[in-house]
Amino acid sequence: MKSTLLCNFNGKAGTAMKSFIIGGAGFVGDYLIRYLQAEGQKVAVTKMPGETIDIPDADVYDLNILDKNGIVDLLEQVRPDYVYHLAAQSSVAVSWKNPQLTIDVNIKGSVNVLEAIRGLSHKPRTLLIGSGEEYGPIRPEETPVTEENAIRPGNIYAATKACQNMFGRIYAQAFGLEVMMVRAFNHIGPNQDSLFVVADFCRQTAEIEAGLKEPVIKVGNLSVARDFTDVRDVVRAYDLLIRKGETGETYNIGSGRAIVIEDILNMILSKSKTKIQVEKDPSRFRPVDVPTIEADTRKVYEVTGWVPKIPLEQTIQETLDYWRRKI
Ligand code: A2R
Numbered sequence: 001m002k003s004t005l006l007c008n009f010n011g012k013a014g015t016a017m018k019s020f021i022i023g024g025a026g027f028v029g030d031y032l033i034r035y036l037q038a039e040g041q042k043v044a045v046t047k048m049p050g051e052t053i054d055i056p057d058a059d060v061y062d063l064n065i066l067d068k069n070g071i072v073d074l075l076e077q078v079r080p081d082y083v084y085h086l087a088a089q090s091s092v093a094v095s096w097k098n099p100q101l102t103i104d105v106n107i108k109g110s111v112n113v114l115e116a117i118r119g120l121s122h123k124p125r126t127l128l129i130g131s132g133e134e135y136g137p138i139r140p141e142e143t144p145v146t147e148e149n150a151i152r153p154g155n156i157y158a159a160t161k162a163c164q165n166m167f168g169r170i171y172a173q174a175f176g177l178e179v180m181m182v183r184a185f186n187h188i189g190p191n192q193d194s195l196f197v198v199a200d201f202c203r204q205t206a207e208i209e210a211g212l213k214e215p216v217i218k219v220g221n222l223s224v225a226r227d228f229t230d231v232r233d234v235v236r237a238y239d240l241l242i243r244k245g246e247t248g249e250t251y252n253i254g255s256g257r258a259i260v261i262e263d264i265l266n267m268i269l270s271k272s273k274t275k276i277q278v279e280k281d282p283s284r285f286r287p288v289d290v291p292t293i294e295a296d297t298r299k300v301y302e303v304t305g306w307v308p309k310i311p312l313e314q315t316i317q318e319t320l321d322y323w324r325r326k327i
Helices: 027-038 068-078 092-097 099-118 156-175 197-209 231-244 261-270 298-304 312-326
Strands: 018-022 042-047 059-062 082-085 125-131 179-184 216-219 225-227 250-253 258-260 277-280
Touching (some): 018 027, 018 068, 027 231, 042 068, 092 099, 092 156, 099 125, 125 231, 156 179, 179 231, 197 216, 197 261, 216 261, 231 250, 231 298, 250 298, 258 261, 261 312
Parallel strands (some): 018 042, 018 082, 042 059, 082 125, 125 179, 216 277
Antiparallel strands (some): 225 258
């Protein structure tokens, strides 16, 4: 009888590659699980107790990354080829309100993951997800910002992610772990929590259209510029980098183009037939805000050939339509 050989994404005949996603119940996790499955991988994923992941064929486990032994047990059980570390307290706003939690989860939790991997006999290639926020105030002459730029984190979340990045490099250099780091700039798309600006504006617009809210959209600082990428492009970059990235290296993931938040707001409002007023809401302003964040993405391109494919206009339309369905 002829046996069927599975082909992994590298084109190598054998069993399918196995990915382990830590913190997969969030916005990015959902897209990453589905993307890797579509690429023919087996996917195991962790979530916080109480969260749900309802994706067929994904092996789902409960894990709090503050429990180092729990990470070790799961890694020994799953024996993955790749580990994507997504688990985080991922909101800048929450990091100002709860620095201790942010520091525990994002620093201690990440070191727990690295330590757990260090103790394994079969060491998976690992991707740590950091943030463009790590760069902090980027000077005009430093834009678009490269991975070699000085980092001057301007908020608690950014500082924790910068720390995670340093630990990743140290574990790669000192212990030979195959760890790569990314600095992801703003990623957006359907299903994102409305704590984040594009989802927030789309949600408010959909609520106004449905008559659930007076026709006034509440906004924070509209003058800052950020680099937005569709989450589906982002997870494609993660998959390429975990296979092709160089150990100990950091890669920016972004569109390479900063857009002023006011332009994003106007793009959303132009898609609505309802007349909507804009009102500044002091509670939405951050204690410190970086004026422009824009990525230089040549490094990821050189190693993987990745460039984002989905236009901003399409992502915004799909995000608005998602909120219209949800409301
Ligand atoms: O905070 P929750 O309950 O929504 O759970 C989040 C989870 N998480 C944890 N997992 C294990 N142990 C913990 N102590 C812990 N604390 C939080 O990580 C959530 O399910 C997941 C992160 O998902 P999101 O907050 O939706 O982040 P997203 O947008 O998927 O970003 C993925 C990564 C994060 O490292 C971001 O900082 C970075 O990309 O931009």
